[in-house]
Amino acid sequence: MSEPSSPRTRVVREPERGVYDRAAAYRILDEGFICHVGFVVDGQPFVIPTGYGRAGDNLYIHGSAASRMLRRIDQGVPVCVTVTLLDGLVLARSIFNHSMNYRSVVVLGTAVAVADPKEKLEALRLLSEHILPGRWAEARQPNEREIKATLVMRLPITEFSAKVRQGPPIDDEEDYGFPTWAGVIPLEMIAAAPINDPRLDPKTRVPGYALSYSRKRAG
């Protein structure tokens, strides 16, 4: 565990759960694909879910979020991008020590819109491959009009922190004899069998990336 990248990303509460290691944060960012982007308009915070991808030390955030965010991000307004993977409910003997197992990353910084059409196309490919590896090559590529109509933002992963809680409940020593079940209910996001588009030629082969979709990564 190394030092936090700034005092703003230091984990204040339950600091023992703070993880400041870049590789650990990237494993979390690579398993997730939905982030919650926070931005401020006239003093009011907004939090919008959207898809993202990571390439090297940059996050690419899809512009399907509110256009009120994008107008501002264009101007270089500060953002916070948070990715949360929920791993389980932790049932302790005492209500107070109930918890959740999770892995989360917070990235602070200034996101800028990717303006150059060539870089934007490459960013869209990165996003697509992050969310659904293998799909890009098999779909109809974006044309000039579509590239123009899509907003992608780049956020350098400079100021960040991760927070991780795993494992069984931790009860107060005097509670271990309390007569109730204790343990973890593991939670997992799973993909069910793909559903054909009603207008699909039913003879179309379902690709492997749709049949066995999973966010679990090796390592």
Next chain:
Amino acid sequence: MSEPSSPRTRVVREPERGVYDRAAAYRILDEGFICHVGFVVDGQPFVIPTGYGRAGDNLYIHGSAASRMLRRIDQGVPVCVTVTLLDGLVLARSIFNHSMNYRSVVVLGTAVAVADPKEKLEALRLLSEHILPGRWAEARQPNEREIKATLVMRLPITEFSAKVRQGPPIDDEEDYGFPTWAGVIPLEMIAAAPINDPRLDPKTRVPGYALSYSRKRAG
């Protein structure tokens, strides 16, 4: 579909996905139990995941989020609470029309810390029952010290909006002949078999709420 509760919660992008009906928003809030809370410190937005519960027209947010948020919320700083349920990946023929199926709710407002110990205990019960119905009665109840050490915030659900996308991909008419698979990969959060705490008496019966945990609600 009724009118948005304020211009700030009007869905700007893809307005056809906006849902302003309170009952629809509450169904989403009741299926979820993790929210992302946005708040502002010195002009910088922060987004922190935490547990919540709904009781009537109030959200109760658990104070396990950063203490830097709680210090401010105590003072009545504006927050944004966003709940997102991810339902699937939507694979269109064109990259441009790829999408996700989801249901999300955004609540804007001023959250206040619940100060009265009796109201706080009741709020903790609501939170616990929202996340894990049935657990409260079977665990060791919070004592005075623990109630004091726990922070719960109340956010009235006044200014809110929901956004929903469901169903198959919508391609441009001229793309329907493009030779690739198209459809939906459904995604779902599921609970796996409960894991006993290593220090649990192995003869302890696993309760039903842990054996068959699910967020799906009737209706």
